[in-house]
Amino acid sequence: MTIFDKNVNRRRLLQGGVAVTAGLAAPNFFIKGAWAEEFRNNPGSAKSVKFGFNVPQTGAYADEGADELRAYQLAVKHINGEGDGGLLKTMTPLSLKGNGILGKKLEYVTGDTQTKSDAARASAKRMIEKDGVIMFSGGSSSGVAVAVQSLAQEMGVIFMCGLTHSNDTTGKDKKRYGFRHFFNAYMSGAALGPVLKENMGTDRRAYHLTADYTWGWTQEESIKNTTEALGWTTVKAVRTPLGAGDFSQYITPVLNSGADVLILNHYGKDMVNSLTQAVQFGLRDKMVNGKKFEIIVPLYSRLMAQGAGENVKGILGTTNWHWSLRDAGSQTFVKSFGQEYGFPPSQAAHTCYVQALLYANACEQAGTFYPPEVIKTLEGFEFDGMGNGKTLYRAEDHQCFKDVLVVRGKENPTNQFDLLEVVKEVPRADVTYDAKIFGGELGPYKVPL
Amino acid sequence: MDAVILQALNGLDKGGAYALIALGLTLIFGTLGVVNFAHGALFMLGAFCAVTMQKLLTLSRQIEDTSVTFFKAYKEVPYLKIWFGDTGLLLIDYSVPLAVLLTIPVMLLIGLIMERGLIQYFYKRSHAEQILVTFGLAIVVQEIIKAVFGANPIPTPAPNVVAGSADIGTWLGLGPTLVYPWWRLIYLAFSAAIIAGVFAFLRFTTFGMVVRAGMQDRETVGLLGIDVQRRFTIVFGLAAVVAGLAGMMYTPILPPDYHMGMEFLVLSFVVVVVGGMGSLEGAVLAGFLLGILQSFASMNEVKSIIPGIDQIIVYLVAVVVLQVRPRGLLGRRGVMEG
Structure with missing residues (x-):
């Protein structure tokens, strides 16, 4: 008894093999295409990827906005492997390689929130729909943060909050697509x-x-x-x-x-x-x-x-943070920022820089820009070397937990930037609370396009 | 009692600013018949004259700050300090009062250019068109200021000698607990002096007499061979100076930003309407009245009865006054009618 039919020669076997391989590969090809369309602003095979920096350039919080933008620009440089590398030198664990994100060069667009919820939403929407940003970040007002965070959830694009201190941002108004590094009230x-x-x-x-x-x-x-x-x-x-x-x-x-x-x-x-x-x-x-x-x-x-x-x-x-902190991360960041702009960064600048890096690092770690995977990577992520000691991105409410600084206006400043003195660094454990006390629902990982 | 006196003073202070802006608005409306929505921008430009003076006096040389070790930082040392030491610092300290020297000529010039360059072409147009063009002008001026000075408020403190509070309680025999900031008292006195000056100018000078006559009956004054138009142009310049001085002196109370004029403009129009269109006395009276009412409405005792009253009191009063006296408190028959 022979296993092969006598009519099956080598040529037929090869032809059959190719046909079977093509048949097996075909669904993968179509799945790949379907995967590509599965999330908004998928960069696909593009050589670059875009962030949107939505900051107040006018209005009551324009000072913070200007500093946030400086920090973001510095973060983009460092992620792309330019400049002195900044916190890529101190952050642990680190997946970023200093060659952009997943091999793609990072670019950015900016917008003006005007510290108004409607203007901020309109600006964010433009960034998502017209500029095709994969992530957006910024803001110096909780009103704005809450408004654009819900837009992020609706549109399936991750929002990394800038300066927002209201309990509501990661409390009753928390969203799966919103993450806050800044501390709260x-x-x-x-x-x-x-x-x-x-x-x-x-x-x-x-x-x-x-x-x-x-x-x-x-x-x-x-x-x-x-x-x-x-x-x-x-x-x-x-x-x-x-x-x-x-x-x-x-x-x-x-x-x-x-x-x-x-x-x-x-x-x-x-x-x-x-x-x-x-x-x-x-x-x-x-x-x-x-x-x-x-x-x-x-x-x-x-x-x-x-x-x-x-x-x-x-x-x-x-x-949230002060430039006079002596840990390696803070000092590295102050040096990078100071050399670039000639003055130390504000707390708004620090939180925005860190947020940009954290998102980029999560993509690199997840190996994809697919938001649900990036979100899962950020949830429960614990890191160090970025100022404020060991920090946890709590999965339940997307709030970062880290040491908090109590400061006092300095009586006798030694230089023009020496205006606040750190009275106490309150340990993370003392400011941690039960996520349930502020209520709210994060919402789904996957959102319809 | 203390609270009542303090709120009255707050109201007079705020009322002073409203009255000065409304006075200028009424002068322009009374003489040229133009509803000038760019008047708030003139108030803001006056404030930026103070900022400019401060910047001129603090022109600095950059010197490396060796106390900063993290990076290369520079501190700015004003040339006035380098050249004149303490006298130079004293000059910088007095930048707001010194700004008068800049504000008067600059605002007069701006007023004249505005009237000759734009407003004169709209005398015979409808009020709606005048409002549109002057509002557009205000936006243009705002954007220019934003481009030059940025969007953020710029601190322009009062001289150190008047930076603290006056012990008005002791003056009034009410004890030492009643204090009020010196600069706010100065602003109040300044507003009163400017208002008195404008009224004296209109009442006791020949120029003023012609302007008043022109406001009553422009045609007849023209028939007497007097060039009313030229005088009205100068009045526009004067109104710009009054608004500019009001803005300049307000800077230690409220650090100026490009938007400050708009915030005052809306309220000042309510003041003009409540006072009576075209009535100078009405504008001043309504300015102080609404300022005081706004302050008293902010008292906790009042807000506990009607929550949120501090936000709407001005408009509420406007509604009531216009119901009872449709021409405003001291309005004349025939102004903006028919």
């Missing part, structure tokens, strides 16, 4: 609490002036919870319109309210104006209830400290 409260107790005691009467939008509300709530847990009384919490300019009519009632602490839940231009005017009204020289009147700015940055000048001296607050 809850963490500010948790970090500030022990320092406030140590510096101001447990018997204080606080008056809040709060920017009237999502960030202001959640910060007010978090700081109130913290101070009331210390034993402080909240005298009054007053909402002020964003960009009010002249805050005199809101500051005047503080003078005779019986409060001995003013908490300014303002950021950017609003914070500069309200703090300057509070000091002009003599609040810092006042004695109330036998105690020196104090002002607290729960969230502030060096850029705001510059705008407010002398008025920030001695004022406590928190910040």
